[in-house]
Structure formats: structure tokens, C-alpha cells
């Protein structure tokens with residue numbers, strides 16, 4: 001298929017995509033092959049923490065590219081050491097493994113928990129995960145996920161991921177056996193439609209894991225790095241995991257992710273258990289440090305919380321008008337529609353006259369908003385106008 005001068009058929013057809021070819025991005029704006037502008041409230045799926053092409057990312061890439069790109073993971077490099085130290089200090093988890101995608105970080109978390117189970121829990125290997133969870137697209141992370149429609153894909157699944165129900169402690173307790181090594185979850189289930197784990201549930205899970213000698217794994221690939229208004233979502237509930245995964249916003253748009261663990265748990269990995277050609281490469285690590293320098297600052301995070309309040313009131317107004325509801329954590333928010341027209345609204349928003357609006361529908365009745373963390377008050381006002389126009393086309 002052709003879109004203007006661009007031939008698209010050489011790419012594997014793994015996703016339905018609209019008729020636009022992205023050629024440029026600036027902050028909250030994406031520009032296509034015709035020069036059409038879109039207000040981007042998807043931002044690469046909550047990836048561009050500082051918007052498109054922020055100077056911090058562009059400068060870090062350019063400077064590091066002139067100095068050292070990849071000495072191989074067999075050597076220490078200054079950029080990776082710097083990023084690891086900052087992540088450890090911010091999270092309170094002493095050991096960091098840097099990698100390239102959220103799925104890779106979660107795959108590492110699963111391996112680490114299983115290795116720890118071999119050494120510390122008599123070979124226990126089961127990791128309790130949750131219905132509607134999303135942990136990535138490798139075979140093990142798909143098996144850990146509870147996304148509907150995935151049950152029968154790519155059989156046989158990797159065994160060892162019994163599914164509990166979010167915010168239902170009894171459903172977790174019922175699955176615990178001598179084979180159990182860990183409980184793994186997202187503080188906010190993003191793909192499920194921005195469904196929050198209750199603070200009380202997370203606190204009870206922490207207590208349960210402590211009492212049973214199990215590891216608590218938090219997948220903060222989407223919620224981490226300021227998305228929910230604090231550097232990590234777990235800070236808001238006072239629950240520190242034993243293993244934490246980060247991705248998306250950490251790289252501000254470049255492929256960077258991280259697996260973090262307490263010193264005691266990380267000690268289960270022996271040389272050779274975990275690695276990868278691009279793991280800890282200085283080009284991406286330098287960007288991660290630049291993103292953290294911008295985001296992990298009290299004034300920046302206060303700004304995220306201020307914009308959160310503004311976006312929330314816009315969404316509450318729309319929800320009241322349509323008879324829907326609004327929910328979320330920080331700048332990861334959702335509008336729940338009374339009817340399953342979310343995909344039509346997304347299409348209408350993209351195709352609005354003059355200026356387009358990019359939003360996402362993780363569920364037939366749910367629209368998800370993930371603007372840049374430095375979105376401005378004026379851009380949220382603009383969003384409100386464009387969103388209203390899109391909702392008119394598809395009520």
C-alpha cells in the first residue's frame with residue numbers, strides 16, 4: 001500500500017496503522033508527510049516523557065555519539081555506571097541491569113525470580129500474575145500477561161504463571177503453594193484500560209509476600225519515571241518491591257529499560273545468567289541520565305501533578321456530559337465511555353480537520369491519554385477543544 005510517496009508493503013503487517021507517515025516531532029506535536037500537525041497525547045505509548053525530540057535527549061545522544069557508542073557489555077563504561085548509580089539511589093534497590101525494552105526487563109525479572117527460587121526456595125518457580133496484566137511480547141512475558149485473546153496464541157505457553165485477580169487478595173492467597181516464588185504486577189494496568197491497583201491491595205501484597213517469603217515484582221515500565229506524579233508509582237503507597245522493571249519513559253523515546261533488584265535478590269544471578277549485546281550501551285544510558293536529570297526533580301514532578309489536575313477536570317467534565325467516568329494516576333489517564341465507540345473516537349480525532357489529535361483506545365469503551373510529562377496548560381486546553389470535536393463525530 002502507498003501513502004503518498006511512501007511504499008508501506010515492505011514492513012511486516014503486524015499492526016493496523018492510520019494513513020500517516022510521521023516525519024518530525026516537536027514537544028507535544030507530531031508532523032506527518034504532508035506537514036499536517038497532530039497534538040500527540042499518545043507519545044509513543046507513554047515513552048516520550050519530555051515530548052518529541054527534547055533538547056535534553058538530542059544533546060545527550062549527540063554528545064555521547066561523538067565519544068563512545070558501544071564498547072561491548074564485557075567492559076564497564078562511564079555512562080552506564082552513572083545511570084545505574086542514579087537509579088539505585090532513587091529507587092532504594094541496590095542493583096541495576098540495563099537493557100533495551102520493557103519486555104526484556106520483565107524477562108530478566110522472571111529469570112531472576114526463578115534463579116532466586118532455585119537457590120532460596122527449593123526450586124520454586126511459579127510467579128503469580130494477574131488477569132488483564134500486560135508485561136510484554138516475548139514468549140515468557142506473554143505467558144505472564146493476562147491479556148484477553150492471548151490465551152491461545154503461540155502455544156505452548158511458558159508454564160508457571162497462575163493468574164489472580166487485581167485488588168482481590170484472596171485470589172492471590174488461593175494460588176500460593178510450595179512452587180510459588182513471586183507475585184508480579186503493574187501498579188496501574190495500562191493496557192487493561194488504566195486500572196489501578198488499590199494502595200491497600202499493594203500494601204497487603206507486600207505484607208503477604210513478606211510473611212510467605214515471596215518476592216514482590218513491580219512492573220513500572222509504564223508508571224515509572226514521573227508518569228504518575230512521583231518518580232516511581234510505588235512511592236505513593238509506601239511499598240518497595242524486591243524487583244522493579246522500568247522502560248518507556250526512562251529512555252525518553254530511545255530503547256532503554258532497566259531491571260532493578262535488592263542486593264540480596266540480585267545476588268542470585270551468576271556470571272552468564274543474564275546479558276545481551278546492547279545491554280548497558282553508553283549511547284542509551286547517557287539519554288537515561290539526561291531524562292532523569294529533568295524528571296526526577298521536585299519542581300518538575302510538581303508540574304506533572306498540576307497538569308494532572310487540569311487534565312482530570314477536563315476529562316471529568318466530558319465524562320459528566322457523556323455519562324461516562326474518568327480514572328488514572330498522574331498523566332496516565334482514561335476516559336471510560338458509556339458505549340464501545342472508543343476506536344471510532346480515536347479515528348475521528350486523528351482525522352479532524354486542520355489539526356489532528358492522537359489518542360489511544362486500549363479497550364472498546366476506554367480512551368487512554370499519555371501526554372508528555374512537560375505538556376503545557378495551553379496544550380491541555382487545546383486537547384479539550386480537539387477532544388470535544390472528535391467526540392462529536394463519534395458520540
Ligand SMILES: *Cc1c(COP(=O)(O)O)cnc(C)c1O
Nearest residue numbers: 101102103134135136221222247
Ligand atoms: C509497554 C509495557 C511493557 C513492554 O515494554 P516494551 O518496551 O514494549 O517491550 C511491559 N510492561 C508494561 C506495564 C508496559 O506498559
